[in-house]
Amino acid sequence: MEKPAIFRVPEAIFYGRGSYEKVGVEAAQRGSKALIISDRIMDQLGYVNECREYLEASDVQSVVYLGIASEPTDDYVAEALEIFQKEQCDLVISVGGGSCIDTAKAIAVLVTNGGYIGDYMGGKKLAMQAPVPHIAIPTTAGTGSEATDVTVITSSSTEVKMMIKQPAFMPNVAIVDPLLTLSSPKHVTSATGVDALSHAVEAYLSKKAHPMTDTIALSAMRLIVENILTAYKDGENIDAREAMSLGALQAGMAFSNASVCLVHGMSRPIGALFHVPHGISNAMLLPAVLEFSQDACVDRLADIGRIFNPNNESLSNKDAAEIAVQSIKELCLKLQIPNLRGWGIDEEAFQLAVAKMTTDAIDSGSPANNPRVPTQVELAELYHVCYDYQLATEEEKV
Template sequence: MEEFACFRVPQSIFYGRKAFANVGREAAERGGKALIVSDGIMEELGYVSECRQYLQEQEVASAVYLGVHSEPTDQYVSESLEMLEKEGCDLIVSLGGGSCIDTAKAIAVLASNGGYIGEFMGGRRIADKPPIPHIAIPTTAGTGSEATDVTVITNTANDVKMMIKQPAFMPDVAIVDPLLTISSPKSVTAATGVDALSHAVEAYLSKNSHPMTDTAALSAMGLIADNLLTAYHDGGNLDAREAMSLAAMQAGMAFSNASVCLVHGMSRPIGALFHVPHGYSNAMLLPAVLEFSKEHCIDRLADVGRIFEKENSHLSNEECAEIAVASIKKLCMQLNIPNLKGWGIDEEAFSSAVSKMTEDAFISGSPANNPRVPARAELEALYHACYDYQFASEEKVK
């Protein structure tokens, strides 16, 4: 390493089966009334009432915001912040997928710093006051948002996903209980699993990677390679669910400290304009982007290939890099990941949006971290290639 590196994680991490029960004690140490940021599905499953019970046992009052119906928007942030202030809450518990956690991150910062969440995009404004305490509890194994200082909020006025990264957005406590992921349906398990894989792969390939992020990323990739298909086909397999929960958190730690790359830069505009869930859009793009980048990261991509096919670890780096791309394409097929066309996006509408998506991808800054940084024309061509990309095809993206 030529320069020093930084590795930020939550103050406390509770991981493992029945870790959920720690929420009451952790909340009591940080405040007297919690706003639980969640969604209707979590309420139906009983997780919200269970959370309120744990809080009540520690004499912590609670209010509940269940308005997160999709990927997080500035509207959700505004609504939940208004509820927090009206109810007099002094801490936040996020319970759900990455959308709930990202919404809560924004509330925690705005509650003490004020303003509009978009002001913090690109470092234009730095949170100079500590956020109110935030306990993050994921119920999917994907985003790793419980262990990152990143939030992604859609600006509903211009359909731009605002990627905001500052230390203030890091949750104080992460509670990762694999028992909460048992209820995830196959489609969610697939999408969030490949989302975690894309986080780990991009963190490892990023120009900003360093030894600590490499350790987390490699561990996450190994866990995903060994357990994602099992969790997908047998959702009740708790060992596989536990491994995927750990992998998602490790991948989150890795990319939060090393940054993501071209996949995420391209993915956010697709989500903002065509409302494709983030995990799916990452999965749709990952194999094609790796083909595009391969010649500029042979050695690192070879390490990925050796994780997926340990029996072929003796092969050359060039051969193992090919294995990495082929293995991830095969995994996407096995998980029934559709391409953009298969998702139902109209081709004419997609083509018309390519110019804006390309601009928004570059503005995010993520493509600059990629081993191969595309020119504008290359990025536009890559968007077009991804529209009807065939995971079974041997055709390479040039």
């Protein structure tokens, strides 16, 4: 390695069936009154009340913010922060998908460091004070946000997804209980699963990858590739759900330390402007971006191809790389991942937004980590390709 690398993870990770019950003991070690950040679906499923019961059993008081109704915005952050301060809380617990976890990350930092969350984008403002403790509890196998030092918050005024990465945004504790993912419907299972796969793939292809991230990214890919279709078709299969939860966790650790690439750079503006959930937009883009990048990362794509086709060791790297791209296309087809048109994005509105999306994607910095770094013109063309991208030819559809 040319220079030292770093690998950051939460100070404690609890993983496995029934690990949710650890939240009370862990919270009691870090505070006496928690703000639980979640959404109404998690509340209806009983997960929020279950969390409060675990906290109460450990003599930890709690209040709840259920305002998360979409990708996280600075408005949600402001609302939750006001409750935290008014109620004099001293720790934050997130229960839900990446939107809940990312909002909680912002709260944890702002309580002790102040300012507007957008101030921290691009390192303009550094979180010099330790954040309040944050316990992150994912209920989907997707974002891996419970194990990353990244938060993505949309500015309500500029419609820019602000990708913010600093060590202070890392949760103190991650509790990954696959039992909480059993409630995920098929479309959420597919989108978040491919989101996790994209995290692992981009971590492995990133120019910032290193041996630690390589090892865990490959492990994540194996877990996801071997289990995602089972979890999608049979949501009650706890073994598949457990493997997907572990894969998503590992993928989060990998990309947090190796960075993401072009898929994420292109995905964020789509989410900000057209309100497409992050996991779905990543899934829509992954096959086309891999085709674009293929010639610049044949050897690494070959490693991924051999995960899909482990029994053919005689494959050349070029053939194995092609298998990787084709296999991911076939996987997305089986999981019914739509293209941008199929999602319902208006074509005229999309074409008018391409220039802004291209600029915002480049400004995020993520495309620069890609094996093939696109020019502004190439990136705009790739957005056009992705709008109508077909996962299968007419012959393959028959």
